[in-house]
Amino acid sequence: MKAVVYTTYGPPDVLQLKEVEKPAPKDNEVLIKIHAVSANAADLHLLRADPFLTRLMSGLLKPKHTILGSDIAGRVEAVGRNVKEFQPGDEVFGDISGCGWGGFAEYVSVPEHVLVLKPAHITFEQAAAVPMAAVTALQGIRVKGLIQAGQKVLINGASGGVGTFAVQIAKSFGAEVTAVCSTGKMDMVRAIGADHVIDYTQEDFTKNGQRYDLIIAANGYHSILEYKRALSPKGIYIMTGGTMAQIFQAMLLGPWISMTGSKKMHNVMAKPNQKDLTFIKELLEAGTIVPVIDRKFPLSKVPEAMRYLEEGHALGKVVITVAGN
Numbered sequence: 001m002k003a004v005v006y007t008t009y010g011p012p013d014v015l016q017l018k019e020v021e022k023p024a025p026k027d028n029e030v031l032i033k034i035h036a037v038s039a040n041a042a043d044l045h046l047l048r049a050d051p052f053l054t055r056l057m058s059g060l061l062k063p064k065h066t067i068l069g070s071d072i073a074g075r076v077e078a079v080g081r082n083v084k085e086f087q088p089g090d091e092v093f094g095d096i097s098g099c100g101w102g103g104f105a106e107y108v109s110v111p112e113h114v115l116v117l118k119p120a121h122i123t124f125e126q127a128a129a130v131p132m133a134a135v136t137a138l139q140g141i142r143v144k145g146l147i148q149a150g151q152k153v154l155i156n157g158a159s160g161g162v163g164t165f166a167v168q169i170a171k172s173f174g175a176e177v178t179a180v181c182s183t184g185k186m187d188m189v190r191a192i193g194a195d196h197v198i199d200y201t202q203e204d205f206t207k208n209g210q211r212y213d214l215i216i217a218a219n220g221y222h223s224i225l226e227y228k229r230a231l232s233p234k235g236i237y238i239m240t241g242g243t244m245a246q247i248f249q250a251m252l253l254g255p256w257i258s259m260t261g262s263k264k265m266h267n268v269m270a271k272p273n274q275k276d277l278t279f280i281k282e283l284l285e286a287g288t289i290v291p292v293i294d295r296k297f298p299l300s301k302v303p304e305a306m307r308y309l310e311e312g313h314a315l316g317k318v319v320i321t322v323a324g325n
């Protein structure tokens with residue numbers, strides 16, 4: 001089968017389209033013919049081993065998993081003898097980052113517990129856009145953010161992969177959502193349900209006097225103290241992504257601020273799981289959330305897709321179409 005392989009850390013140029021052995025499913029595994037896979041910032045972190053500490057998990061000198069790609073959608077081709085939930089022909093999607101990655105390929109074999117049946121009405125490309133970004137948004141908003149109907153929620157970085165899901169998921173919980181993005185993306189975030197939109201090139205939401213019950217920092221930089229200022233007295237700040245400075249502030253100062261006052265400041269490291277993805281699947285089936293896809297690339301153009309993602313201004317998700325290439 002064809003796969004995009006990397007054997008050394010580096011820029012997208014180190015990714016090479018190669019012929020590799022097609023996997024065979026173990027007893028508890030499902031062999032999937034991949035139709036589409038989306039690119040995530042996590043792929044970039046592993047590709048470049050950036051931040052350096054990534055190497056503790058991904059391989060000190062060279063990558064342990066040589067095929068990146070976590071968010072897959074495809075058709076079950078074969079199942080191991082202990083697999084109970086799926087059968088050949090099923091259309092599935094899932095985040096395979098917890099079981100070896102390998103989505104930038106024509107086939108992958110993964111344990112059944114990472115998969116969920118794809119909603120029938122969406123395409124493989126749309127399904128591949130969902131798992132990591134949507135589950136991260138859900139875990140930030142529901143598990144750590146403790147969202148409640150009627151709350152004022154602000155999403156910074158609302159026009160990217162995580163942000164477009166965060167806007168829609170927060171709306172599905174009955175929140176009044178303010179989305180922060182750049183000028184050219186305001187119409188799109190309004191179209192996916194944002195009640196208010198702030199253009200960060202024109203206005204700094206941390207200085208306009210508004211207060212929010214929940215802030216999801218999906219992207220873009222503000223210091224943790226600026227975020228704290230924009231929270232209501234019992235507000236919660238959740239950092240899912242942003243700059244390294246922002247990550248360290250959330251990890252180191254966040255617990256201290258949370259312990260010493262009424263405002264809570266947390267970061268979230270999303271954990272893929274079938275239950276949360278099933279919840280997201282139900283929102284997709286109800287039409288409550290719709291994946292936003294920016295560009296699609298063929299498997300042979302994964303390096304271009306990664307370069308584009310790395311520019312940091314995708315409008316929704318970047319998707320690789322695999323089947324047929």
Ligand SMILES: NC(=O)c1ccc[n+]([C@@H]2O[C@H](COP(=O)([O-])OP(=O)(O)OC[C@H]3O[C@@H](n4cnc5c(N)ncnc54)[C@H](OP(=O)(O)O)[C@@H]3O)[C@@H](O)[C@H]2O)c1
Nearest residue numbers: 041136157159160161162182219220241242268269270313
């Ligand atoms: N914690 C976790 O488990 C987890 C999981 C997934 C992702 N992440 C992290 O979450 C972050 C976002 O991921 P993503 O997939 O959403 O990335 P992405 O799709 O690449 O984000 C791109 C978006 O960020 C927006 N953006 C860039 N600079 C901004 C700024 N200064 N203010 C507001 N928005 C800005 C861009 O909008 P404009 O073009 O309008 O600037 C663009 O729409 C990344 O750091 C990623 O590593 C964390």
